[in-house]
Amino acid sequence: xxxxxxxxxxxxxxxxxxxxxxxxxxxxxxxxxxxxxxxxxxxxxxxxxxxxxxxxxxxxxxxxxxxxxxxxxxxxxxxxxxxxxxxxxxxxxxxxxxxxxxxxxxxxxxxxxxxxxxxxxxxxxxxxxxxxxxxxxxxxxxxxxxxxxxxxxxxxxxxxxxxxxxxxxxxxxxxxxxxxxxxxxxxxxxxxxxxxxxxxxxxxxxxxxxxxxxxxxxxxxxxxxxxxxxxxxxxxxxxxxxxxxxxxxxxxxxxxxxxxxxxxxxx
Amino acid sequence: xxxxxxxxxxxxxxxxxxxxxxxxxxxxxxxxxxxxxxxxxxxxxxxxxxxxxxxxxxxxxxxxxxxxxxxxxxxxxxxxxxxxxxxxxxxxxxxxxxxxxxxxxxxxxxxxxxxxxxxxxxxxxxxxxxxxxxxxxxxxxxxxxxxxxxxxxxxxxxxxxxxxxxxxxxxxxxxxxxxxxxxxxxxxxxxxxxxxxxxxxxxxxxxxxxxxxxxxxxxxxx
Numbered sequence: 001x002x003x004x005x006x007x008x009x010x011x012x013x014x015x016x017x018x019x020x021x022x023x024x025x026x027x028x029x030x031x032x033x034x035x036x037x038x039x040x041x042x043x044x045x046x047x048x049x050x051x052x053x054x055x056x057x058x059x060x061x062x063x064x065x066x067x068x069x070x071x072x073x074x075x076x077x078x079x080x081x082x083x084x085x086x087x088x089x090x091x092x093x094x095x096x097x098x099x100x101x102x103x104x105x106x107x108x109x110x111x112x113x114x115x116x117x118x119x120x121x122x123x124x125x126x127x128x129x130x131x132x133x134x135x136x137x138x139x140x141x142x143x144x145x146x147x148x149x150x151x152x153x154x155x156x157x158x159x160x161x162x163x164x165x166x167x168x169x170x171x172x173x174x175x176x177x178x179x180x181x182x183x184x185x186x187x188x189x190x191x192x193x194x195x196x197x198x199x200x201x202x203x204x205x206x207x208x209x210x211x212x213x214x215x216x217x218x219x220x221x222x223x224x225x226x227x228x229x230x231x232x233x234x235x236x237x238x239x240x241x242x243x244x245x246x247x248x249x250x251x252x253x254x255x256x257x258x259x260x261x262x263x264x265x266x267x
Numbered sequence: 268x269x270x271x272x273x274x275x276x277x278x279x280x281x282x283x284x285x286x287x288x289x290x291x292x293x294x295x296x297x298x299x300x301x302x303x304x305x306x307x308x309x310x311x312x313x314x315x316x317x318x319x320x321x322x323x324x325x326x327x328x329x330x331x332x333x334x335x336x337x338x339x340x341x342x343x344x345x346x347x348x349x350x351x352x353x354x355x356x357x358x359x360x361x362x363x364x365x366x367x368x369x370x371x372x373x374x375x376x377x378x379x380x381x382x383x384x385x386x387x388x389x390x391x392x393x394x395x396x397x398x399x400x401x402x403x404x405x406x407x408x409x410x411x412x413x414x415x416x417x418x419x420x421x422x423x424x425x426x427x428x429x430x431x432x433x434x435x436x437x438x439x440x441x442x443x444x445x446x447x448x449x450x451x452x453x454x455x456x457x458x459x460x461x462x463x464x465x466x467x468x469x470x471x472x473x474x475x476x477x478x479x480x481x482x483x484x485x486x487x488x489x
Contacts, residue, residue, distance in 0.1 A: 063363040074360060096359050102353045109349070 001239050011133055021136055021204035022129050025159035027243055028138045029085040034172040034206055036199050037082065037154045038182070042192040043222035043229075044144035044152050046072055046082040047199035049172070049207070050217050060228040069217045069233050076101040078111045079145035080221055084172035085159075086138040093137055097121055106173040118155045126161025136160070140171045144221045146229035152221065174206040181205065192220055193242075200246035211246065213239040279470065285315060287388045292463030293325050293338035294425035296433060296454050297394035297404040299418060300446035300472075305400035306334045306394040307450050307470040309423075309458055309486075321445075321466045321488075324481075325423075329355050331477055332396040333368045335375070338423040339409070347387055350378060351395030355488030372405045372413055380409030388409050390422045400475035425464045428457040443472050451484050459487050 014020055026074050033049040048071035067074045073090075074080045075097045078242035085091040104112035121141070128136045136159040143155040156171060157163040168186040170178035181202050190198070196218055218239055224230040234242075292313050297306045312320030325344065326336040329351055354374055358366045365479035366374070367393035372393045379387060386409045393405045393413075406420035407413045412421075418437050432453040441449060451470050458465045468484040 060363075064359070064365070067360060067363040076356070076360075095361075098357060102356055105356075106349050106353050 011130055019129055019154065019160070022160045025085075025136045026136045026140075029140050029159070029219060030173060030175075032084040032172040033071070034170060034174050034178060034203065035082040035084050035142060036168070036170045036178060036182070036202060037144055037156075037166065038168040038186060038195045038199065039046070039152060039154050039166075040192045040220075041189040042144070042194040043220055044154050045192060045195045045199060045218070045220045046080065046142060046144050046205065047196070047219075048072055048082050048217045049168060049203055050126070050215050051122060053214060065235070066231055066233050069124070069219065072217055072219045072233060074112060074231050075117070075143075075145075077231065078138075078147065078221070079114055079117060079143065080219065080231045081144070082142045082219075084140045084142075089137040090139045090141075093121060093124070093139060093141070111147065113147045113149055114143060114153045114155065115150070117145075118143050120155060122157050122163045124161075125157065129160060142169060142171060144219075146221055146223070157224040170202070176200050177206055192222065196242045197246050200242055201250065204246060209232060211243060213243045216243065218242065232233075271382060276384045285394070288339050289424045289463055290315060290326060290388075291339070292424050292461075294423040294454065294458055294461060294468075295336040295338045295376055295392050295421065296429055296450055297392045298336075298433065298437065298446060298450050298453075299402040299404055301438075301440040301442055302396075302400055302402065302475040303443045304334075304396060304404060304473050305446045305450040305470060306336055306337060306396045306404075306473070307454050307468055308336060308470065309425075309454070309464040309468050310483075311372075311464055311466040311467065313463065316462070318466060324469045325390075326394075326469070328471075328479065329447075330365050330368075330371065330395070332473065332475075333366065333371050334394045334444045334471065334473060335371070336392035336394065338390050338392070338421070339387070339441070342434060343389045344385040347378075347389055347391065348375040351375060354378070362443035366472055368393060368397050368403045369415075372403075372415065376411040376413045376473070379407060379409065381411075383410050392422050394421050394473070396473060396475045402475075423464060425457045425461040428460055429453065435489060447472050449484070451482075455484060455486050462480060462489075465489065 033051055035048040038045045050070050071083050072244045073094050125137055128134055140158045146152050154166050155163055156169045168182045185198055203216055218234040221231050293321055294309045306326045308325035310322055312323035325338045326334050329335050355366050391407050395403050397403050404420045405413050405415040419433045436449045436453045454468050467486055471481040473479045
């Protein structure tokens with residue numbers, strides 16, 4: 001079986017017809033912090049889990065606040081992404097996305113449609129699975145955006161270059177648990193606040209009840225008063241409020257469950 | 268500028284050559300005040316001696332405190348504006364801050380020079396407020412050399428006349444209201460003598476607070 005030795009190269013199929021490098025990239029992403037996206041009545045929500053920050057990290061005071069966080073990035077005024085996977089790979093792709101968006105705007109004098117940008121990004125990712133013998137990008141993205149043709153949209157792309165549109169999706173670690181909660185609890189036309197609490201509840205569950213506002217980043221794409229989409233990365237106070245409400249909600253649910261359990265025991 | 272565009276035939280035969288920079292016509296002034304800056308342009312859009320538009324404002328806000336004025340050949344105005352917006356957006360996304368007015372000036376100069384041997388037929392103007400809240404104006408030639416004087420910049424087909432009117436009316440450190448008056452009067456006085464510029468004027472005053480007001484001036488409509 002001497003073919004086995006070469007089957008791990010990106011551009012070569014394995015004997016069972018698989019691309020190992022692409023699968024290994026997805027495995028890498030499966031270890032990354034969780035990030036969620038959800039469509040809501042008011043727009044698209046993106047939430048990301050943030051691993052522990054070192055107190056030695058320098059702050060980013062004085063910078064514009066709605067352009068980037070650790071896992072959330074603006075690509076254009078109407079389109080933003082959240083990242084799961086290798087950050088350096090993500091930075092390269094996001095730069096590409098930003099340039100692609102501007103080139104489209106330069107040519108057509110209007111904002112790039114979301115699906116077009118996702119397609120271009122996925123064509124790039126696919127190229128690295130077929131040409132050149134280079135490894136694939138170890139990143140999955142959730143794209144949240146608004147365009148004139150289809151309104152608010154959420155897309156997911158992975159290292160294979162595959163993508164699809166979603167109502168709600170989770171990528172990174174614990175996606176099974178996250179997606180099963182989304183399947184039961186995500187509702188069409190949820191308000192943004194309800195969605196934020198649902199997202200934090202999922203994060204809380206995946207972190208075994210230890211959610212604090214330092215561990216989560218929240219951002220949303222909504223319609224501004226001027227009729228233009230607006231991307232907003234939530235400030236510390238806003239995140240605090242949502243996390244507090246989520247913890248309170250959980251405590252009340254726990255109390256309720258405890259009460260029911262005791263009643264059942266007595267009865 | 269010696270570059271020429273086609274010809275205008277007169278009834279008696281013969282040809283008249285017009286500079287390519289004057290093909291669409293236009294006039295612009297940018298003037299410094301105390302913590303405020305004015306940028307003003309005429310509203311005419313024409314092809315040689317025909318007027319085909321009366322609401323073609325030639326200055327554009329490209330950043331919260333940066334205006335760019337493009338008074339040359341209209342196709343080049345439009346393309347340059349699109350290129351400037353591209354670069355300013357990419358800067359803002361990568362650096363997570365707005366491009367300051369001096370950087371925008373250098374960037375525009377670089378952009379123009381990159382087309383040194385196939386240049387844009389525009390002599391732009393930049394006006395804005397720098398990071399310290401001071402007013403700033405700069406003017407360029409069509410291949411990117413720029414200068415940022417202490418008082419004002421004028422450009423367009425009415426340039427020579429505007430130099431005279433601005434020089435006589437300008438005084439340093441004017442407040443926003445005085446600046447508006449001076450710029451409007453200087454521009455109007457020159458526009459009336461230039462058949463390629465006119466049909467009303469737009470004057471924008473940008474203050475270091477970020478407040479920005481544009482007023483339309485009624486001039487002779489011919």
